[in-house]
Amino acid sequence: MYSYNDFDKNFVRQRVNEFRGQVQRRIDGVLTEEEFKPLRLQNGLYMQVHSYMIRIAIPYGTLSSKQIRQLALIAEKYDKGYGHFTTRQNIQYNWIKLSDVADLLDDLAEVDMHAIQTSGNCIRNITSDHFAGAAADEIEDPRPTAELLRQWSTGHPEYAFLPRKFKIAVSGSPNDRAAIAFHDIGICVVKNNNGETGYKIYIGGGQGRTPRIGRMLSKFIPKKQLLNYLDSVMHVYNRFGRRDNIYKARIKILVDELGINETRRQIYEHYDSIKNEVRQPSTDIAKFITDEFSPPDFSNVKKHDLEKDFIGSLLFKNWAETNLTPHRDPNHVIVSISLKKPGATPGDASVKQMRVLADLAEQYAYDELCVSHEQNIILPHVPKQHVIKIYNKLNEVDLATSNIGMVSDIISCPGMDYCKLATARSIPIAKQIATRFSDLKTERDIGPLKIKISGCINACGHHHIGHIGILGLDRGGVENYQITLGGDGTEDAHIGERTGPGFSADKLIEAIEAIINVYLNNRKNRNETFLNYYRRVGLSPFKLAIYQNKLSK
Amino acid sequence: MKKILTANYLLSGKVIYLTSDKKWVENSEDAVVFNNQEDADNALAFTDTQINILQSAYLIDVLLTAKGVPKPKSNQELIRATGPTNYFHGKQTEKN
Numbered sequence: 001m002y003s004y005n006d007f008d009k010n011f012v013r014q015r016v017n018e019f020r021g022q023v024q025r026r027i028d029g030v031l032t033e034e035e036f037k038p039l040r041l042q043n044g045l046y047m048q049v050h051s052y053m054i055r056i057a058i059p060y061g062t063l064s065s066k067q068i069r070q071l072a073l074i075a076e077k078y079d080k081g082y083g084h085f086t087t088r089q090n091i092q093y094n095w096i097k098l099s100d101v102a103d104l105l106d107d108l109a110e111v112d113m114h115a116i117q118t119s120g121n122c123i124r125n126i127t128s129d130h131f132a133g134a135a136a137d138e139i140e141d142p143r144p145t146a147e148l149l150r151q152w153s154t155g156h157p158e159y160a161f162l163p164r165k166f167k168i169a170v171s172g173s174p175n176d177r178a179a180i181a182f183h184d185i186g187i188c189v190v191k192n193n194n195g196e197t198g199y200k201i202y203i204g205g206g207q208g209r210t211p212r213i214g215r216m217l218s219k220f221i222p223k224k225q226l227l228n229y230l231d232s233v234m235h236v237y238n239r240f241g242r243r244d245n246i247y248k249a250r251i252k253i254l255v256d257e258l259g260i261n262e263t264r265r266q267i268y269e270h271y272d273s274i275k276n277e278v279r280q281p282s283t284d285i286a287k288f289i290t291d292e293f294s295p296p297d298f299s300n301v302k303k304h305d306l307e308k309d310f311i312g313s314l315l316f317k318n319w320a321e322t323n324l325t326p327h328r329d330p331n332h333v334i335v336s337i338s339l340k341k342p343g344a345t346p347g348d349a350s351v352k353q354m355r356v357l358a359d360l361a362e363q364y365a366y367d368e369l370c371v372s373h374e375q376n377i378i379l380p381h382v383p384k385q386h387v388i389k390i391y392n393k394l395n396e397v398d399l400a401t402s403n404i405g406m407v408s409d410i411i412s413c414p415g416m417d418y419c420k421l422a423t424a425r426s427i428p429i430a431k432q433i434a435t436r437f438s439d440l441k442t443e444r445d446i447g448p449l450k451i452k453i454s455g456c457i458n459a460c461g462h463h464h465i466g467h468i469g470i471l472g473l474d475r476g477g478v479e480n481y482q483i484t485l486g487g488d489g490t491e492d493a494h495i496g497e498r499t500g501p502g503f504s505a506d507k508l509i510e511a512i513e514a515i516i517n518v519y520l521n522n523r524k525n526r527n528e529t530f531l532n533y534y535r536r537v538g539l540s541p542f543k544l545a546i547y548q549n550k551l552s553k
Numbered sequence: 554m555k556k557i558l559t560a561n562y563l564l565s566g567k568v569i570y571l572t573s574d575k576k577w578v579e580n581s582e583d584a585v586v587f588n589n590q591e592d593a594d595n596a597l598a599f600t601d602t603q604i605n606i607l608q609s610a611y612l613i614d615v616l617l618t619a620k621g622v623p624k625p626k627s628n629q630e631l632i633r634a635t636g637p638t639n640y641f642h643g644k645q646t647e648k649n
Contacts, residue, residue, distance in 0.1 A: 051566035
């Protein structure tokens, strides 16, 4: 894992001290709220529904046990005993006092963390594959690239005043688990015909009110040219990106307006003029970054037959079926820990739970965790012999839910319960659906199904890429929920199609049930997943089922 | 029209409401109700003198209960005045 050098440490500490002074000047009345607002946003501090909210960056989702333990301490000291893991692999706290913020940031700095660039029109936290470094299908660990981009984009003066926020994701596998097609820039590690490693680049993807699948900008950019290339993208965005209308300012709209060919031409015009400049770090520094992500030594782990642990423990076997993923080393597995116990708030973890996660990572999993954009926690490297011990411990703190990738593993934004932008609540909807379908037999019968819920058109809950997407709106003061079907955030990217008019909160559950029943009653066989069935038959049978009974209003 | 004035305390971030004697309270039911725009605008102008203790003051629409108690009209302001619906946190823990 990357640990801060003295430069990083000083940078973060100086920023905390600077912000401490700015907070004090606000408290003393020297700064008005109008003057202070851009300063607090640059440090991740929002005013939300009930209080201040702080958003903390977790670069590419990776955490050490020391870091998650500190996140638990922050939840205990400054919040109400829990934190909320977000769809951008960050963590948010909802009940923060301005008078505590500088101390909180100092506590974060102790463990090499901060809240810089988690808000505002800048390059935000770089996200990545939550199985990075562990996945069997990986060409290369994407995190050294993500870390390079973190260093390049942090505090970069050219990217401090972009037309709008800017999100970059990096995947190291052909199987995309980082939704790279739904980012302003999506980067995928690839090999060319000569066997050289480089990057495939997508541009102008995103969700929100104008969902777009990222358009292919380049099939192969050599590694040593990545920063020159991305700098050229940012140059064109800074130069031509619209600033007159907040809803038209993302780079996806620029690509829409220019067309991908003209966008590419503009980018290459700049790129050709700078490609002999040196933006990449020196070989030493590049090696240093890569070495920081060197995998643990897996060779000392003995072979272990997990099947033997299943004997006498059906619950453990059930959990293993959904929550374990093959690791690139045969004696290890990837463990996904669900933060989606039916009835609980998706993505929330209590102080106690975070501490258990820290202990488990430290004792059994090489001290490493990763937050997934699906709001779960991953232990990327777990020797098979330790899996049952981990499961038993997770069980003690309500973290042993066996539902990864299933109906009740729902992504949900905070919605109107916590977010000022929201037009409807999403958490209660997630809770209701998860509870309705959580019966193990029902859930297993339905099979893989991703439901994603957003409480407004900004789509933080990724509804556009849910197999079933739910968008909460306000209709004359009443919460109303639109349904989309067939969305997919993987390498086979699709934007979900809207079924039609929305549903009230109480009718929505019936509509979801009707949709699931259409699938269960008509699939070819159990191997045909919900998504495949939808792709085969389209919207019609679903529409018929949910509108014939006039569930919608 | 029926409006009340709300803001957040600068230091704690807590949601607050203006009373008839120009004090800030945490219970929306104790807020003063403005029946005309002029009174509402005057109250809003008063908050300019309060920048050291609060942030982002604004007026919200309310309905009156049979007993004349103001109740925020919008869903979001109701949640803001009561607390989130997923946990028993916030103002609902402080009310009787």
